[in-house]
Amino acid sequence: MEQYEGNFSNAYPKGTKYYSIDGIDTDTAIAIHIGNGQYLKAIREGEYTYRKSYIQYVYKGLGIFAILIVGFIIFTQSRKNL
Template sequence: MSVLSALFLACTLFIGTVKASWAYMFVVNNGSIYVISEEHVDPKQIGSKIGKVTSYSDQEGTYSGNFSNRYPKGTEYFEIIGLERKDAIAVKEKEGVYIKAAYEGEYAGDRNGWSDFYPYVVFGALIVFITMYFLKKRMIR
């Protein structure tokens, strides 16, 4: 039994979450994901402000809110005159410079996925297992 416990403990020590980089640069606005292009938008085509980046992450995962894997918190999003939001929006890079971001689809993200909690679940199960083992061992004596 102690060999099995030691093996289980050794295996769980090396469990960790995998972090990866995003496949492409994007912004999320009100549940819609927009892929960043290299195309500049003429400032005369910029319409009203429609949102801004509320959080930044350069690690792959799922997040809620208006976030980006390229632009820092506070970066503003604008409508492009003559285009629907389902086609594209403009992202303000700096004063007078706007980049087109093409609509990719709906982003159904939530801040914490199962993989974020997996190490905690394994650790909790390990604690329960060890506690039960020692309680059982104590009762036998």
Template structure:
């Protein structure tokens, strides 16, 4: 092999090694949340005392960033119950049941916008 072919071979070997080695397989979400009624609610972990009726259930737990539909969360597991907080409009905040407690999740607007 001549010097040009060896140099080209080394270049492409290093290039593809770096390309494959630097690929990010997954990314982290910016904050813990639950999506309900097409709105994203940031879970702030404040304990809520008074809840009213159940308004939904988390249908899917997601780990990787992406676009998903329905009721899902990157923090609480599938099956987690969601509740209306007494005297608070659901457009402002909801309660998420976690380990026997109700924690607040504040509305951050429409999911995906």
């Protein structure tokens, strides 16, 4: 097995080692070192969706910011016309 890097886990402590499994794509499963020479096979059951939710919040925030900027411009223009 080769150590597999680049991701994180909410279930295992920081520093837990995880590895690719010979003959199995890492998109399918990885091996997690749980101690005492034992490994747990972690099978991917679905796509990680947190990132998509996070991007939705960013877009909503940008939309609100744009509305505030437009409102501010309209407000300052209307005050100049008084």
